[in-house]
Amino acid sequence: MMSNTAEDMERLMARARSLHVPGPFVFGAATAAYQIEGAPKADGKGESIWDRFTRQTGVIVDDSTGDVACDHYRRWPEDIRLMRELGLGAYRFSLAWPRIQPDGAGKINAAGLDFYKRLIDGLTESGIEPFLTLYHWDLPQALQDRGGWYSRETSHRFADYADLVSRALTDRVQQWTTLNEPWTFCWSGYATGEDAPGLKDGAKGGLSASHHALLAHGLAVPAIRANVEGADIGIVLDLNTVIPASDKAADVAAAGRFEAAQNRWFLDALFKGRYPETMLDLCGGMLPEIRAGDSEIIAAPLDYLGVNIYRRSIMAAGSELPPLNFERVNPPGRYSAVKYEVWPESIEDILVYVHEQYGPKAIYISENGFATTAERVTPDGAIHDVLRAEYHIDHLDYMARAMRRGVPVKGYFAWTLMDNFEWAYGYSTPFGIVHVDFADQTRRIKFSGHVYAAIARNSSASQSAKPAA
Ligand code: FCB
Numbered sequence: 001m002m003s004n005t006a007e008d009m010e011r012l013m014a015r016a017r018s019l020h021v022p023g024p025f026v027f028g029a030a031t032a033a034y035q036i037e038g039a040p041k042a043d044g045k046g047e048s049i050w051d052r053f054t055r056q057t058g059v060i061v062d063d064s065t066g067d068v069a070c071d072h073y074r075r076w077p078e079d080i081r082l083m084r085e086l087g088l089g090a091y092r093f094s095l096a097w098p099r100i101q102p103d104g105a106g107k108i109n110a111a112g113l114d115f116y117k118r119l120i121d122g123l124t125e126s127g128i129e130p131f132l133t134l135y136h137w138d139l140p141q142a143l144q145d146r147g148g149w150y151s152r153e154t155s156h157r158f159a160d161y162a163d164l165v166s167r168a169l170t171d172r173v174q175q176w177t178t179l180n181e182p183w184t185f186c187w188s189g190y191a192t193g194e195d196a197p198g199l200k201d202g203a204k205g206g207l208s209a210s211h212h213a214l215l216a217h218g219l220a221v222p223a224i225r226a227n228v229e230g231a232d233i234g235i236v237l238d239l240n241t242v243i244p245a246s247d248k249a250a251d252v253a254a255a256g257r258f259e260a261a262q263n264r265w266f267l268d269a270l271f272k273g274r275y276p277e278t279m280l281d282l283c284g285g286m287l288p289e290i291r292a293g294d295s296e297i298i299a300a301p302l303d304y305l306g307v308n309i310y311r312r313s314i315m316a317a318g319s320e321l322p323p324l325n326f327e328r329v330n331p332p333g334r335y336s337a338v339k340y341e342v343w344p345e346s347i348e349d350i351l352v353y354v355h356e357q358y359g360p361k362a363i364y365i366s367e368n369g370f371a372t373t374a375e376r377v378t379p380d381g382a383i384h385d386v387l388r389a390e391y392h393i394d395h396l397d398y399m400a401r402a403m404r405r406g407v408p409v410k411g412y413f414a415w416t417l418m419d420n421f422e423w424a425y426g427y428s429t430p431f432g433i434v435h436v437d438f439a440d441q442t443r444r445i446k447f448s449g450h451v452y453a454a455i456a457r458n459s460s461a462s463q464s465a466k467p468a469a
Contacts, residue, residue, distance in 0.1 A: 009447060012389045016454040019393060021400050026129065026411035027456035028090030029083065029433065030367050032136035032180065034066045035420040037096065039073035043111035046102025048138035049148070049189075053196030062426035069421045071441050073115065078443065080122045082434055083417065086449055087456045090129040092366060092413045093119070094136035094180065097161055104140030104157050108164050120172045131364075131413070132173045133236065134162055134220065136180040137189075137196070144197050149186060149209035150288075155216035162220035166227040176231050177306055177366070178220045181238045182213040183262050191321060194424050203321050206261075208288040214269050218297035235270065236306030236366045239263050241349040245316035245329040254326040255315040257282065261324055262313075271358040273299035282323050304410065306366030307354065309347050309395075311340035336391075337371040337429040338422070344394035351402035351409060362410045368395050369415030371422065371429040375446070383435045383446040392433075392452055414452055418443060 034050045054065035072079055083091055097104065099112030120130045135158065143154050162178065179185075188195035191206035199205055217235055224233050240262060244255035256278070264276045273295045280287070318327020334342040351363065370391035375383050392414060403409050419430035419438075427438060433449035436442070445453075 008386050009384065012386060012393060012451055013454060015393050016451045017458055019396055019400070019455055019458065021396060021459045022403050023459065025459060026089040027452070027459065028088050028092055028131065028411060028413040029086070029417035030092035030413040030415050031417050031420065032133070033094045033096035034136070034138045035422070036070040036072040036418070038066065038068040038071045040067055042073055043099070043115065044102055044109045045096065045112055046098035047141040048096065048098045049141055049144045049196040050138050052141050053198055059198060060424055060426045062428050064421065064426035066421040070418055070436055075441065076119050077122060079417070080126050080128070082443055082445070083128055084126050085445065086433070086453045088128055089456065090131050090411060090413070091123055091417070092131040092133065094133035095165065096138050097135060098138065098140040100165060101140065101161055104143035105160065108168060113168055117172065120169065124172070129175065130173050131175040131177065132169070133177040133180050134165065135178065137185045148197055149190060149212050152212055152215065155212045155219055158216035159219035159223055163223040163227065166224040170228045174228070174231055176224050176228065176233045178217040178233070178235050179213055180236045181308060182210055182266060184238055186210040186213055203283060203324060204286040206321070207283055207286055210265060211288050211290060214266065214298045215294055218300050221300035221302070232303040234302050234304035234306050234364070236308055237266050238308040239350050239354065240309070240311065240313040241346045241353065242313045242315055245314050250317035251315070254317040257324045258313065258315045258326045267354070267358050269295070269298045270302065271299070271360065302360065304362040304364055305354065305360035306364045307350060308367035309350055309365065310368065312343045312346040337373045338425060340371070342370070342391060344398045347395045348398040348402045351399065351407045352405055355407040362408050364410055365399060365412040367413060367415035368392070369431045371431045373429065375430060375435060377435065377437070377444065381444060383444060385446045385448045388433070388446070388448040389451040392448060393455070396455060
């Protein structure tokens with residue numbers, strides 16, 4: 001592993017300047033509402049499951065909440081200035097559903113929506129394209145009180161919400177994402193309970209929530225399409241290349257089960273119109289009601305797939321989430337502060353896999369990033385996060401290889417624009433390319449941010465210098 005020296009920084013900056021990503025291509029950064037906005041009650045906002053979940057002690061490592069977070073609800077103009085300084089072409093953010101519909105149903109709370117109108121207009125005036133995500137985990141608590149993602153009603157409420165928002169923002173937003181990472185919010189929220197709403201109902205919970213989330217997505221797509229002319233509509237999945245821990249039959253089978261649950265359950269449903277047979281056979285008794293016609297709704301044609309990638313998964317036979325019965329194996333190697341193995345090859349592997357097996361029209365890397373423990377600001381106000389800079393360069397390098405193998409990747413969003421509330425890790429594991437001092441909300445572009453800006457500048461310069469094909 002590299003030491004934190006001026007030479008390393010010089011070497012990485014040189015790599016950044018020579019990295020070439022084939023174009024047209026957009027460089028952006030991503031955030032999510034609950035992780036940055038704060039202002040949990042402003043302008044009539046309703047309670048979300050994350051507002052409720054973080055009130056308990058012992059569920060977030062530092063017992064923190066998103067009540068203030070980056071205070072982005074008030075500081076968004078400064079955050080747009082930062083994006084401009086970084087030379088970003090796009091910004092991926094999410095809407096807090098309870099700002100728009102405080103109880104998850106009924107008419108729009110205009111004051112809540114106005115916040116997003118101001119933000120979107122500010123982005124557009126700055127030449128930064130808004131990539132809007134409708135749902136990044138902060139379900140209105142009122143819907144959770146009626147069953148949350150266990151209930152088909154939530155799928156219909158989501159479709160109504162998507163309809164209202166896409167009508168209201170029809171002339172402002174072209175890039176629409178329905179859901180962020182259904183695997184994570186359904187299984188961590190309803191199977192293992194690490195995330196809100198904290199239910200520990202095992203595979204039955206994960207499967208039931210997953211079906212209703214996919215149904216919500218499928219119902220929302222035609223609504224958005226009808227409301228926004230020329231919209232690009234997609235969904236964001238967190239995908240992993242899965243590798244068996246050994247060639248023992250039991251480990252190979254466990255890796256296959258995990259792969260089917262995390263990747264193929266979602267990909268097959270969205271792109272092939274059916275759930276994987278292996279999952280249906282394995283989990284038969286645990287499935288929610290799947291009605292005739294659900295598969296067709298879920299497989300509504302998409303314009304792009306967003307892929308969040310952080311690591312690879314090495315799996316052995318084990319006892320987690322029966323009947324999936326796997327166990328994650330962490331071989332010696334490099335790990336981030338959230339214990340994700342650093343394995344940049346996985347971005348090329350997953351891109352080629354998705355392209356070959358499912359052929360989405362376009363793919364965005366909608367998140368990719370590296371967590372550290374709390375970072376030190378040097379006396380002259382810098383943050384020398386060389387490991388994060390190296391992580392982004394290495395991943396972009398492997399992503400560009402996939403593109404040269406024919407994968408239609410259209411953009412990359414660094415996770416994340418600025419340090420924020422990292423769910424169960426609270427503020428203990430920053431991922432930002434911009435540092436936030438939570439004592440006074442000072443933002444400082446880190447070394448990784450400068451490196452990322454150099455890559456974005458260099459690639460767009462070389463792309464615009466190229467004659468049109
Ligand atoms: C993803 C989430 C995002 C952030 C990163 C580190 O699973 O979508 O909100 O927490 O992980």
